[in-house]
Amino acid sequence: MTGRLRGLVPADQRAPLRRYLGAICGYAVAEGAAFAVLAPLLTALLQGRTATAGRWVIPLAAAAVVGWWAHYYLGSRALRLSTAWRRDLYTRFGDRLLTLPLGWFDAAGAGTLPQLVTGDVARVAGSVFLAQALLGAILTPATLAVVLLALDWRLGIAALAAIPVVLVALGLARRLTARAEAADHAAITDAGARLVEFAGAQPTLRAAGQNEAGRAELDRALAAQHRAARRQVIASLPGEYLGELGLQLAFTALLCTGVALATHDQLGPQRMIALVVVGISLLRPLDALVGLGADLRGAQASAARLEELFAVAALPEPTSSADVARISHAGVDLVDVHFAYPGGPEVLRGLTLSIPAGRTTALVGVSGGGKTTVTRLIARFHDVDAGTVRLGGVDVRELPSAELLCRLAFVFQDVYLFDGTVEDNIRFGRPDATDAQVREAARRARVDSIVARLPGGWAARVGEGGRLLSGGERQRVAIARALCRDAPIVLLDEATAALDPENEAAVHAALAELAAERTVLVIAHRLNTVVRADQIAVLADGQVVECGSHADLLARDGHYAAFWRDRERAGGWRLPAGNPQVGPVRG
Numbered sequence: 001m002t003g004r005l006r007g008l009v010p011a012d013q014r015a016p017l018r019r020y021l022g023a024i025c026g027y028a029v030a031e032g033a034a035f036a037v038l039a040p041l042l043t044a045l046l047q048g049r050t051a052t053a054g055r056w057v058i059p060l061a062a063a064a065v066v067g068w069w070a071h072y073y074l075g076s077r078a079l080r081l082s083t084a085w086r087r088d089l090y091t092r093f094g095d096r097l098l099t100l101p102l103g104w105f106d107a108a109g110a111g112t113l114p115q116l117v118t119g120d121v122a123r124v125a126g127s128v129f130l131a132q133a134l135l136g137a138i139l140t141p142a143t144l145a146v147v148l149l150a151l152d153w154r155l156g157i158a159a160l161a162a163i164p165v166v167l168v169a170l171g172l173a174r175r176l177t178a179r180a181e182a183a184d185h186a187a188i189t190d191a192g193a194r195l196v197e198f199a200g201a202q203p204t205l206r207a208a209g210q211n212e213a214g215r216a217e218l219d220r221a222l223a224a225q226h227r228a229a230r231r232q233v234i235a236s237l238p239g240e241y242l243g244e245l246g247l248q249l250a251f252t253a254l255l256c257t258g259v260a261l262a263t264h265d266q267l268g269p270q271r272m273i274a275l276v277v278v279g280i281s282l283l284r285p286l287d288a289l290v291g292l293g294a295d296l297r298g299a300q301a302s303a304a305r306l307e308e309l310f311a312v313a314a315l316p317e318p319t320s321s322a323d324v325a326r327i328s329h330a331g332v333d334l335v336d337v338h339f340a341y342p343g344g345p346e347v348l349r350g351l352t353l354s355i356p357a358g359r360t361t362a363l364v365g366v367s368g369g370g371k372t373t374v375t376r377l378i379a380r381f382h383d384v385d386a387g388t389v390r391l392g393g394v395d396v397r398e399l400p401s402a403e404l405l406c407r408l409a410f411v412f413q414d415v416y417l418f419d420g421t422v423e424d425n426i427r428f429g430r431p432d433a434t435d436a437q438v439r440e441a442a443r444r445a446r447v448d449s450i451v452a453r454l455p456g457g458w459a460a461r462v463g464e465g466g467r468l469l470s471g472g473e474r475q476r477v478a479i480a481r482a483l484c485r486d487a488p489i490v491l492l493d494e495a496t497a498a499l500d501p502e503n504e505a506a507v508h509a510a511l512a513e514l515a516a517e518r519t520v521l522v523i524a525h526r527l528n529t530v531v532r533a534d535q536i537a538v539l540a541d542g543q544v545v546e547c548g549s550h551a552d553l554l555a556r557d558g559h560y561a562a563f564w565r566d567r568e569r570a571g572g573w574r575l576p577a578g579n580p581q582v583g584p585v586r587g
């Protein structure tokens with residue numbers, strides 16, 4: 001077990017694994033010793049000493065029976081160890097997902113999850129079986145080599161001629177395939193992600209009559225994966241061929257040496273044949289070594305990826321929740337905030353914004369200007385690079401994440417509903433809510449009218465992701481969830497999609513219920529929302545360049561007023577990114 005893999009072995013499985021590895025070493029050596037019995041047996045048989053040969057059959061038959069039992073026993077041990085290891089990795093995986101910074105999920109990291117869960121965990125846990133094959137392919141020939149050297153050192157050396165060539169083949173295979181293996185893994189991950197994306201995009205693609213256009217990305221990823229797999233096979237060929245060549249040379253050397261010794265009367269022909277058979281038994285398992293080396297590298301690479309995931313630093317948590325008592329109001333303040341996504345340019349450059357308690361603040365700005373980023377920093381998906389985000393006067397970094405998150409409710413644009421009933425989905429915001437509280441939240445968010453039309457009513461399931469509901473209906477359920485949660489601060493990303501008049505009116509009524517007496521920060525995409533907000537913050541160049549009510553900002557005749565005039569002229573809201581003037585979306 002190599003260092004990387006050993007590091008992932010669960011603590012309570014280390015001792016059983018050590019015992020198992022010891023047992024398979026013993027098994028491999030014993031297998032070699034059992035093969036060695038062939039030498040006296042065959043010699044006696046070929047010399048016509050059948051009684052002696054018969055005596056040697058007894059230990060060989062006993063070894064076969066014991067070997068059969070040991071094989072079964074070790075196989076069941078391996079299965080138990082591998083299953084326990086896999087279970088532990090899944091548990092650690094689940095625990096890790098709970099503590100990963102939320103920002104990790106919307107970065108590239110989340111795309112690697114399926115491959116980590118399905119491929120890497122299985123490969124690491126499966127290395128228990130690999131260890132058996134590998135140790136067998138090393139120790140059985142090593143035992144036979146010692147026996148052969150003891151019986152006839154000349155034939156032993158001839159057989160061992162393969163070893164340097166096999167070692168060179170292993171090194172060559174590792175060097176040539178390292179890059180190809182990494183590229184193949186990246187291509188498999190990408191193709192998997194594209195496939196999931198393609199499946200999820202089916203409704204949109206078909207509605208737009210763009211089935212083929214949507215396929216292009218998937219086809220490209222599959223073609224890339226095919227190329228990467230072919231390159232990996234090609235890269236592995238020289239190592240395999242060299243290993244094979246080494247073995248053929250060793251067979252030839254063994255035979256030639258045996259024949260030479262027999263013809264020069266150095267060795268009886270019967271003994272020569274028996275020893276050559278032992279030599280062939282020595283060489284045979286070496287054949288598998290190059291392939292097993294590739295499997296081991298694959299398991300090590302999987303272990304490295306899992307280690308990388310387990311090593312992602314959780315955002316530092318305060319050791320005590322004492323600062324929670326200092327929260328004096330439900331307002332949020334961002335002070336001189338600087339932030340860049342890992343490896344990206346600075347998105348927020350000294351942003352200062354005060355979001356007063358119990359009021360609605362609309363955030364407007366060009367697409368990609370950093371509005372969503374502001375909400376993510378308030379919820380501490382990421383930590384700021386400089387400056388502070390305060391909730392009720394307390395730095396969010398000084399609040400335990402559970403304390404922070406229980407004060408926040410989110411209503412995202414792409415609302416995700418679980419495949420349960422509407423009620424389940426509303427209760428999800430607050431698991432201990434009573435039926436009456438859930439129904440009340442549903443009524444205030446105008447969800448009861450959705451339930452009325454669902455076949456099965458409250459008992460109807462909404463489908464995975466809420467696909468049986470329309471976008472507006474999903475958002476109403478999300479608003480009901482937030483109402484049920486009753487958090488004092490709501491972070492809301494208003495839907496950009498056009499809603500039918502009935503849904504539009506229902507969503508607005510629901511939002512009005514949500515906003516009453518709560519602190520709301522809304523990424524506003526609708527004219528009504530912007531105009532009605534208590535204050536509008538205009539985001540440009542990573543800063544809040546204007547802040548005030550609709551009337552104030554119009555009177556100031558700055559960015560907002562310019563955008564407003566633009567909007568009146570064009571009848572639209574959103575200005576293209578790069579335009580110095582700012583604006584949300586069509587009202």
Ligand SMILES: Nc1ncnc2c1ncn2[C@@H]1O[C@H](COP(=O)(O)OP(=O)(O)OP(=O)(O)O)[C@@H](O)[C@H]1O
Pocket residue numbers: 106107341342344347365366367368369370371372373374
């Ligand atoms: N997870 C991420 N990793 C790296 N960069 C990101 C990430 N999320 C957003 N960005 C980048 O940060 C910048 C700000 O994005 P953000 O989503 O905050 O803008 P926005 O104003 O909400 O845009 P929109 O109105 O189009 O939703 C963009 O350049 C975006 O590409």
